[in-house]
Amino acid sequence: MKVKEVVEIISGELICCESMNEVEVQMGFASDLMSDVLTLDSENVLLITGLANLQAIRTAEMSDISCIVFARKKKISKEMIELAKESNIALIECSSSVFKAAGLLYAAGINPVY
Numbered sequence: 001m002k003v004k005e006v007v008e009i010i011s012g013e014l015i016c017c018e019s020m021n022e023v024e025v026q027m028g029f030a031s032d033l034m035s036d037v038l039t040l041d042s043e044n045v046l047l048i049t050g051l052a053n054l055q056a057i058r059t060a061e062m063s064d065i066s067c068i069v070f071a072r073k074k075k076i077s078k079e080m081i082e083l084a085k086e087s088n089i090a091l092i093e094c095s096s097s098v099f100k101a102a103g104l105l106y107a108a109g110i111n112p113v114y
Contacts, residue, residue, distance in 0.1 A: 001025055001109060003067050003090045006046060009108045010101045012069060012094040016081045020090035023066050028110040030102045034059040042113050048101050050074055054083060061087040071098040 004021040007014050014021070030048040031037055037047060037059050046067045049056055052074035060068050061083075067090040070076060076091050084091050094101050106112065 001105075003092075005108075006067065006069070006105065006110075007092055009104050010069065010092070010094045010096055012092040012101075014090060014092055015076045016084045016091040017088060020066060020088065023090065025067055026111060027113050028102060028105050029113045030098050032098075037063055037065070040065075040113055045113060046105070046110065048098050048105070050098055052076060052080070054080060056080075057083045057087065057089060057091075060089050066090060067092065069094050069101055071096055071101045 003023050025046040026044040027042055028046045032049055032051045034055055040063050045065050047065050048069045050072045052070050057080055069092045071094050073095045
């Protein structure tokens, strides 16, 4: 599934890196614990989280995650956008809960990491 399809499915808004619209994501992982994210050993992963800070971007960078969905109406800061641009990570804001966003994406064909 492409990033632009993710945005549509969860009624989100792509805040950063429109060039990532065509990037494929195949698996999803939902967590607010970045230490759990660091244990992932998969490619083409989408992260769904409510943790809206620089740590989420840095963790995604270290885990080779190309797209982050920030759920629960969390707002992305200018600093987060700057760091995401440097790392080429798509950032999406979403008003749904983490549970709902994950459920919608799972129903649409995104596979779980575990």
